[in-house]
Amino acid sequence: MVNRGVRLFPAPASGLVLLCVLLGAVRSYALELNLRDSENATCLYAKWQMNFQIQYETTSKNYKNVTVSDRGIATYKGSTCGDGKNGPRIAVQFDSGFSWTVNFTKAMTTYSIDSISFSYNTSNTAVFPEAKDKGVITVYDTVKIGIPLNNIFRCSSLSTLESNDVVHQYWGILVQAFVQNGTVSTKEFLCEKDKTATTAPIIHTTAPAPTATPTPKGKPEVGAYYVRENGTCLLANMGLQLNITQDKAVSVININPNMTDFTGSCHPQTALLRLNSSNINYLDFVFAVKNENRFYLKEVNVSLILGNGSVLSFTNSNLSYWDAPLGSSYMCNKEQTVAVSGAFQINTFDLRVQPFNVMEGKYSTAQECSLDDDTILIPIIVGAGLSGLIIVIVIAYLIGRRKSHAGYQTL
Incomplete structure (x- = not known):
């Protein structure tokens, strides 16, 4: 085991921000754990999201970066309610050789995190190709952050933790250790980042509609984005325009691809494309496979930095856009x-995406959206032309009959 120091950035205003960092993770599908004791009563509840970006050295003395997450497939072996000697523990395992553990302790009127660790195995050649050093690496730190007993801790804002070669990203955290009487508390204890937010940090919705019409703005520049894991596994070309409604006022932001970084990850059933810039903490597009033969945009997560420095975040994991067969791309x-x-809504322009089955780094045949399908215009045009012709014939006939009747009356 390798123990390494941990550096948090930016520097937190208080220990609560560090707690926020240590309990969650930026990921697209939230993990959720409801631990029960021997009497089947809840003793610990946690829901959070997480993502890990790891840098490693290759045999050619270069450095590579990989992004790993549980992608909704995780086990919780080793998680426990605790006993008289040991406190509660959350233990998560995912993929091959990745694990994440948090330990809790209890004082008179508070509970706290005692330690956190993250382990990864560079012998996994699928994730760490050509790794120079192979074996299990663990980053570990001890902390003492107090939360009032019978309070659930919430931190929806994004926080980042750097442990030497590992960057942890966390958001969407809800956790309560030492749950009393088997009932999760409704009293929330917020992290500092959530306290300073001017609006609700996370907004969930399934069938949204904008409350105001966005102010027109020029068409955004089209960016080319991709994810590479043992070759290109995701391709995306699109112009992006963000529309935000606050107090019935609408702000429009065009994303400049030349000033935007991107990363992501690819898995058999899900794929993630993440964008970030100076005013965007993250903008996640999460794709999923459905019915084993089609893909679609399932989820969008975004965290925006407003002009006053506050953070505004939105998430929706029940979307159904950009549907196309596996092995093809989607174009609109x-x-x-x-x-x-x-x-919050996103307007896309000149969109083309392929999150699965990318061959030789190139797009496959595209399925076009209905908006691009001009074939439907042909019957509409023909029908309109025939209708117009019929109207002209009927009018001419009626005029002709009126003239004929007039002539008979004169005779």
Whole structure:
């Protein structure tokens, strides 16, 4: 086991931010754990999201970066309610050789995190190809952060933890250790980042609609994005325009691809494309496979830095956009709207995406959106032309009959 120091950035205003960092993770599908004791009563509840970015050295003395997450497939072996000697523990295992553990302790009127550790195995050649050093590496730290007993801790805002070669990202945290009487508390204890937010940090919705019409703005520049894991596994070309509604006022942001970084991850059933810039902590597009033969955009998560420095975040994991067969790409050149919530939507332009089965780094045959399908215009045009012709014939006939009747009356 290798023990390494941990550095947190930016520097937290208080220990609560560190707690926020240590309990969650930026990921697209939330992990949820409801631990029960021997009497089947809840003793610990946690829901969070997580993502780990790892840098490693290759045999050619270069450095590579990989992003790993549980992608909704995780086990909780070793998680426990605790006993008289040991406190509660959350233990998570995912993929091959990845594990994440948090230990809790209890004082008179508070509970706290005692330690956190993350382990990864560079012998996994599928994740760490050509790794110079092979074996299990563990980053570990001890902390003491107090939360009032019978309070559930919430930290929806994004926080980041750096442990030497590992960057942890965390958001969407809900946790309560030492649950009393088997009932999770409704009293929330917020992290500092959530306290300073000017609006609700996370907004969930399933059928959103904007409450105001966005102010028109020029068409955004089209960016080319990709994810590479043992070759290119995700391709995306799109112009992106963000529309935010606050107090009935609408702000429009065009994403500049030249000033935007991107990363992501690919898995058999899910794929993630993440964008970030100076004013975007993250903008996640999460794709999923359905019915084993089609893909679609399932989820969008975004965290925006407003002009006053506060953070505004939205998430929706019940979307159904950009549907196409596996082995193909999805294309929509016309402007298209992805409604994430009633206060946030994304307009896309010249869109083409392929999150699965990318061959030789190139797009496969595209399935076009209905907005681009001009074939439907042909019957409409023909029908309109025939209708117009019929109307002209009927009018001419009626005029002719009136003239004929007039002539008979004169005779």
